[in-house]
Amino acid sequence: MAHFTKATSVHDWLNQRLGIDTVRRVMATEYWIPKNINFLWAMGMVLAITFALLLVSGIFLLMYYQPNIATAFDSVNYTIMNEVEFGWLWRHIHGVAASVVFLIIYIHMFTGIYYGSYKKGREMIWISGMLLFVTFSAEAFSGYMLPWGQMSYWAGMVITNLFAGGSLHADGLVEWIRGDYVPAQAFLTRFFMLHVLLLPLAILGLIGLHFGALRIPHVNNQDGEEIDFEVEAAKYKAGDKAGSKVIAFVNDFLSKDMMVVAIYLIFFFYLVFYHFNFAMDPVNFDPADGLKTPAHIYPEWYFLWSYEILRPFSTDVGLIAFAFAQVIFVLLPFLDRSPNAVPASRRGLFQVWFWLMLVDMIVLTAMGKLPPEGVFSTIGLYAALTFIALWIALPIITMFEKKA
Amino acid sequence: MKNSSRRGFMGKAFGAVAGVGAVAALYAMKKTWDPLPSVKAAGFTTLDMSAYKENELVTEKWRGKPIFVLKYTPEMMSQLTEKQKGRTISVGGSDYMVTLGLCTHLGCIPSYNADEKGFLCACHGGTYDFTGDVTKLPPPRGLDIPPFKIEGNTLVLGEVGPEYSQMKETGITL
Ligand code: HEM
Numbered sequence: 001m002a003h004f005t006k007a008t009s010v011h012d013w014l015n016q017r018l019g020i021d022t023v024r025r026v027m028a029t030e031y032w033i034p035k036n037i038n039f040l041w042a043m044g045m046v047l048a049i050t051f052a053l054l055l056v057s058g059i060f061l062l063m064y065y066q067p068n069i070a071t072a073f074d075s076v077n078y079t080i081m082n083e084v085e086f087g088w089l090w091r092h093i094h095g096v097a098a099s100v101v102f103l104i105i106y107i108h109m110f111t112g113i114y115y116g117s118y119k120k121g122r123e124m125i126w127i128s129g130m131l132l133f134v135t136f137s138a139e140a141f142s143g144y145m146l147p148w149g150q151m152s153y154w155a156g157m158v159i160t161n162l163f164a165g166g167s168l169h170a171d172g173l174v175e176w177i178r179g180d181y182v183p184a185q186a187f188l189t190r191f192f193m194l195h196v197l198l199l200p201l202a203i204l205g206l207i208g209l210h211f212g213a214l215r216i217p218h219v220n221n222q223d224g225e226e227i228d229f230e231v232e233a234a235k236y237k238a239g240d241k242a243g244s245k246v247i248a249f250v251n252d253f254l255s256k257d258m259m260v261v262a263i264y265l266i267f268f269f270y271l272v273f274y275h276f277n278f279a280m281d282p283v284n285f286d287p288a289d290g291l292k293t294p295a296h297i298y299p300e301w302y303f304l305w306s307y308e309i310l311r312p313f314s315t316d317v318g319l320i321a322f323a324f325a326q327v328i329f330v331l332l333p334f335l336d337r338s339p340n341a342v343p344a345s346r347r348g349l350f351q352v353w354f355w356l357m358l359v360d361m362i363v364l365t366a367m368g369k370l371p372p373e374g375v376f377s378t379i380g381l382y383a384a385l386t387f388i389a390l391w392i393a394l395p396i397i398t399m400f401e402k403k404a
Numbered sequence: 405m406k407n408s409s410r411r412g413f414m415g416k417a418f419g420a421v422a423g424v425g426a427v428a429a430l431y432a433m434k435k436t437w438d439p440l441p442s443v444k445a446a447g448f449t450t451l452d453m454s455a456y457k458e459n460e461l462v463t464e465k466w467r468g469k470p471i472f473v474l475k476y477t478p479e480m481m482s483q484l485t486e487k488q489k490g491r492t493i494s495v496g497g498s499d500y501m502v503t504l505g506l507c508t509h510l511g512c513i514p515s516y517n518a519d520e521k522g523f524l525c526a527c528h529g530g531t532y533d534f535t536g537d538v539t540k541l542p543p544p545r546g547l548d549i550p551p552f553k554i555e556g557n558t559l560v561l562g563e564v565g566p567e568y569s570q571m572k573e574t575g576i577t578l
């Protein structure tokens with residue numbers, strides 16, 4: 001039995017039972033962050049805050065939303081939007097956050113790629129991050145089903161059909177996923193379950209893993225410098241804060257992080273109040289109709305690049321290309337054969353690779369939005385081929401990279 | 405030594421019980437996701453084929469899915485190639501296209517252009533001729549034909565008649 005003494009304060013009472021001083025030291029005041037980083041390192045915190053916004057707004061939507069194919073559409077578009085006081089606020093926060101979260105995820109990912117923050121012990125950070133990306137994609141897709149509008153229905157139809165695997169004709173699998181021959185009540189209720197319980201739980205677990213994976217390697221820095229955290233931390237603790245290369249997570253770094261978060265939130269609420277329309281597809285304001293496809297079916301902007309990789313090919317080749325695009329980023333730490341964990345600007349051909357990849361994904365996104373005709377089809381096809389070629393080239397160009 | 409082998413045995417015994425339990429639980433979960441019997445016992449749809457007008461696409465419904473019915477004009481009937489004839493259903497002296505109204509690529513509903521006598525799928529730009537045969541990628545094959553049986557002037561969807569069996573054997577539909 002541990003030894004307990006009469007507590008001298010509430011703090012001491014808790015500390016004896018929960019060890020709160022130790023927790024605070026390990027998680028906050030002695031968790032070291034390099035000084036040499038920029039605002040791009042605040043994106044993780046921005047993501048955590050955006051997830052909190054989704055969670056809170058989602059809880060309020062959940063109080064009036066009805067997962068029934070007869071009432072879902074009105075429960076969102078009439079009850080929540082017109083009857084519930086401030087119902088529009090939760091819906092706009094939820095919709096805008098679901099869209100913006102992907103913009104931040106992409107910035108966060110490309111920051112990692114640019115600075116080589118996925119190698120030398122940081123592989124698990126990258127892999128858990130990609131798992132978060134996949135789960136967030138599933139979360140956004142399942143949420144998109146819920147208002148049961150035309151885009152919900154037809155996106156549900158097209159995406160579940162992907163699981164037939166083209167010529168494999170696994171129609172049984174598709175029907176199993178839907179619980180019906182077409183998206184109907186069973187489909188809506190199970191995607192509702194995924195959206196509000198199972199996937200959010202998985203996301204919370206993965207966020208824990210992501211943070212845990214950061215603990216031992218620490219975050220990277222702008223120059224890819226290998227910092228001896230123990231030596232630098234000792235300097236800091238001895239009072240040489242100016243000479244040390246690191247600062248404490250709390251309060252030093254968090255105050256900087258929160259500065260970026262504050263600027264982000266101003267931009268975010270500007271969108272929520274004045275420019276929410278980009279996150280609300282007008283086609284989805286028509287109720288679902290299984291006998292009428294909308295003239296153009298396109299996914300939300302954040303899925304367009306992978307959709308465009310599917311589109312120019314025949315079904316089977318398209319599916320293989322699409323599957324490739326979905327998983328290939330996970331393998332980045334292993335496909336990059338160079339040991340250099342320094343910014344792309346110091347990595348020769350890799351720098352070219354980085355910018356080509358970024359531009360190619362923007363081109364794919366733009367072409368995915370345009371109708372698949374004429375010159376757009378052609379540009380889309382070449383952009384899709386470029387995407388695949390870049391990944392094949394990666395191991396080769398990084399193998400011959402000089403030590404930086 | 406004796407102790408550790410006893411612990412080893414307990415570990416294995418627990419593993420075996422847990423393994424059986426896990427498999428049983430997965431089986432139950434899989435079955436819970438299956439379509440319900442009420443969904444599977446989907447009805448049959450009977451179409452009165454004499455009611456359709458020439459070169460006018462009508463969308464019927466069967467098992468929640470759209471069904472395209474198109475009656476050919478005499479001109480369309482005279483143009484048919486051998487392959488197109490194979491996809492055609494004759495009832496009461498007239499020829500019809502009867503297919504699932506879902507693109508064989510990823511399941512959007514193509515739209516019919518009566519002047520050009522063809523279908524366009526807006527989702528990824530696939531096209532079909534008026535018999536439902538594919539004329540432009542990405543769809544991998546023509547529109548699928550639902551199981552049908554000819555009974556006098558009517559067509560029963562969901563039942564398998566000899567004409568349908570033959571289409572399946574010759575690979576005209578899946
Ligand atoms: C765990 C927290 C969450 C809860 C409780 C929740 C709950 C809900 C509910 C009840 C709806 C239906 C109402 C509506 O359509 O506005 C909804 C919609 C939606 N959710 Fe969530 N959600 C959560 C997290 C997320 C996350 C993390 C994302 C995406 C990254 C997301 C994306 C969406 C989308 C795209 C819609 C459709 C929005 C619309 O059409 O207005 N949700 N959510």
Ligand code: FES
Nearest residue numbers: 507509510525528
């Ligand atoms: S669903 Fe028709 S072309 Fe893709």
